Amino acid sequence: MTIQFRDETFRDDYTFRNSRWAIERFPFPFHEDSFMYSVNMEQHRGGPAGSVYEKRFDVDEHYVSEMRDRALVLAEDPLRCQSLPHMTLAGWDLLELIMVAKSEDYPDLFQLHRDGDRWRWVNRPLGIDDTFTFLDDTTLPHGPMEYITRQTQGDFCVLDQRDDNLWMDAGMVTTQADWSLDFDLGMNFFEWHAPVPKAHEMGIFQRALKFLLNIQQGAPARRLNWTMTVNPLLDTSPENYHRWGIQKTTLTPENIGRKQHLRVELQTFFRLPRSNALVFPIRCYLCSFEDLTTVSKWGRRLHRVVRDLPVELATYKGFVDNRPMMLDYLSQFDDGLPTSPGIWPDLETEPPLRMG
Amino acid sequence: MTKFDFPPSIKSRPVWGTLQARPGRHHLFVADAEGAQAILDVATPDLMAGSHIIYVPRGADHADALRALEPAQFHEGPSYAASVPRLRRALQDAKMGLQVYLAGTEGVMGQAMAEAVAAGIPHTAIQTEHRGSTARRMQCVHCKGITEDVETDPFVCAHCGLNLFVRDHYSRRLAAYQGVRVDAEDHGNVPEPRGIYE
Numbered sequence: 318m319t320i321q322f323r324d325e326t327f328r329d330d331y332t333f334r335n336s337r338w339a340i341e342r343f344p345f346p347f348h349e350d351s352f353m354y355s356v357n358m359e360q361h362r363g364g365p366a367g368s369v370y371e372k373r374f375d376v377d378e379h380y381v382s383e384m385r386d387r388a389l390v391l392a393e394d395p396l397r398c399q400s401l402p403h404m405t406l407a408g409w410d411l412l413e414l415i416m417v418a419k420s421e422d423y424p425d426l427f428q429l430h431r432d433g434d435r436w437r438w439v440n441r442p443l444g445i446d447d448t449f450t451f452l453d454d455t456t457l458p459h460g461p462m463e464y465i466t467r468q469t470q471g472d473f474c475v476l477d478q479r480d481d482n483l484w485m486d487a488g489m490v491t492t493q494a495d496w497s498l499d500f501d502l503g504m505n506f507f508e509w510h511a512p513v514p515k516a517h518e519m520g521i522f523q524r525a526l527k528f529l530l531n532i533q534q535g536a537p538a539r540r541l542n543w544t545m546t547v548n549p550l551l552d553t554s555p556e557n558y559h560r561w562g563i564q565k566t567t568l569t570p571e572n573i574g575r576k577q578h579l580r581v582e583l584q585t586f587f588r589l590p591r592s593n594a595l596v597f598p599i600r601c602y603l604c605s606f607e608d609l610t611t612v613s614k615w616g617r618r619l620h621r622v623v624r625d626l627p628v629e630l631a632t633y634k635g636f637v638d639n640r641p642m643m644l645d646y647l648s649q650f651d652d653g654l655p656t657s658p659g660i661w662p663d664l665e666t667e668p669p670l671r672m673g
Numbered sequence: 674m675t676k677f678d679f680p681p682s683i684k685s686r687p688v689w690g691t692l693q694a695r696p697g698r699h700h701l702f703v704a705d706a707e708g709a710q711a712i713l714d715v716a717t718p719d720l721m722a723g724s725h726i727i728y729v730p731r732g733a734d735h736a737d738a739l740r741a742l743e744p745a746q747f748h749e750g751p752s753y754a755a756s757v758p759r760l761r762r763a764l765q766d767a768k769m770g771l772q773v774y775l776a777g778t779e780g781v782m783g784q785a786m787a788e789a790v791a792a793g794i795p796h797t798a799i800q801t802e803h804r805g806s807t808a809r810r811m812q813c814v815h816c817k818g819i820t821e822d823v824e825t826d827p828f829v830c831a832h833c834g835l836n837l838f839v840r841d842h843y844s845r846r847l848a849a850y851q852g853v854r855v856d857a858e859d860h861g862n863v864p865e866p867r868g869i870y871e
């Protein structure tokens with residue numbers, strides 16, 4: 318299908334909306350009626366046609382507006398994109414990975430013409446047509462990682478692998494769930510995960526790291542992660558938390574359906590060929606409670622997950638104060654019927670809500 | 674003098690050790706204030722014969738005791754910042770196998786460690802020992818300004834004036850803990866400051 322790119326904002330007047338198409342392909346992160354941290358990783362080898370898993374780098378109706386939002390964040394705070402000096406080669410690896418994948422997966426939107434080291438990159442949605450020399454930094458307007466990630470939805474962490482650990486030595490981070498690249502730059506896997514409750518004690522990070530260290534080129538992996546955001550604000554950064562934190566207190570029983578968003582990250586992991594670095598794209602999808610609950614299975618399940626989530630997780634994810642209001646709202650969509658296993662909406666087979 | 678027992682914390686928070694003389698011909702010590710005591714505890718004439726000590730008293734009076742150890746080189750700096758060019762020079766001259774020892778406050782150890790790491794010494798090869806004040810060096814995550822010697826939680830950012838709470842999340846690269854606006858979700862509601870470890 319051809320994508321109709323929306324002209325919308327993720328700040329101030331918040332004109333972001335999801336089409337019916339985007340709602341039904343939303344990566345709902347709960348495969349059962351409860352949630353706890355786990356080593357939830359699987360191979361990233363496509364998925365159902367039209368789903369966010371199908372392509373290596375999903376492009377959707379929010380693409381053009383998300384890239385405009387990223388440019389605004391970077392203009393205000395260039396430290397959201399940083400790369401330690403030894404990471405430039407990994408940046409080229411990433412540029413190649415994305416250009417090749419996007420031009421193969423979306424040939425009507427992106428084209429890559431390669432003649433030896435002379436590369437021509439055409440990005441139709443953003444109106445870009447650039448020719449440059451591969452591996453020559455002076456031929457691009459930004460460093461290679463910044464250049465390509467200004468044109469790709471989602472945040473990117475580029476991890477150097479050494480001493481049996483991963484090191485956050487480069488990144489483009491403007492749509493983060495409240496963590497700071499500038500602060501975490503140079504940390505290892507256990508250090509940047511330090512603030513997460515419970516998962517260290519559960520052994521999750523040890524096992525996850527072992528898995529990641531062994532990811533091979535051409536065999537990417539993925540997982541989903543989630544949190545809650547009031548208003549469709551992409552830039553929930555600690556840097557700007559002194560400005561946006563107060564928005565959490567603007568929820569009312571009348572506006573919560575429109576304002577409260579489930580924020581889901583599709584996280585993927587790719588080994589890079591020349592640098593042996595690992596790239597970790599973190600793609601953020603937002604969906605309002607009002608839209609989510611139009612899918613009867615998701616409405617039932619979201620209520621149960623939010624209700625039963627351990628308080629440490631609700632606190633860490635920053636919605637413990639709003640949880641009672643969320644539950645008041647969500648309980649209308651839970652008629653007690655069982656739900657089918659798995660994350661998919663199952664629109665054909667799940668019964669509609671029994672109003673009661 | 675008894676050493677402060679830091680409570681258990683998260684994995685980004687540094688864990689300080691106890692200095693031990695290591696074999697080698699070249700030794701670099703950086704210490705502030707009560708950190709001098711940790712050097713006095715490990716010093717031997719042999720060790721001192723190959724040692725360069727950079728000491729910032731910050732009101733403490735241990736300089737003469739350190740001088741009396743007769744290290745190969747001794748420098749008393751009026752502040753840590755003033756000592757940095759000399760520290761960089763010493764690290765630049767570093768011979769293979771240079772042993773680095775840091776002692777004193779977290780702020781000075783953290784900054785000197787960042788210099789040593791920048792000079793190519795792995796952080797795991799650097800010895801540390803905390804002595805004296807438990808004040809923290811804090812980065813304001815909002816304005817990026819550093820406030821030195823923070824003893825209370827919350828505290829006022831010395832740069833932008835926001836009231837910040839003190840996290841345990843620590844960056845070795847910045848040699849600082851993270852400070853985050855405490856009243857972001859309820860403007861003006863700032864709790865009474867208390868000692869960080871109270």
Ligand code: HEM
Nearest residue numbers: 354355356357474496509510512513516521525543544597
């Ligand atoms: C190498 C790639 C990865 C990077 C760069 C990364 C980065 C991060 C960061 C920056 C945070 C926020 C921590 C904070 O509060 O400051 C986080 C949270 C978390 N990470 Fe990772 N992570 C990676 C891989 C993984 C993997 C493979 C797992 C597998 C289990 C995982 C599990 C988690 C969990 C459970 C949280 C808490 C999220 C929440 O409850 O909202 N991470 N990660």
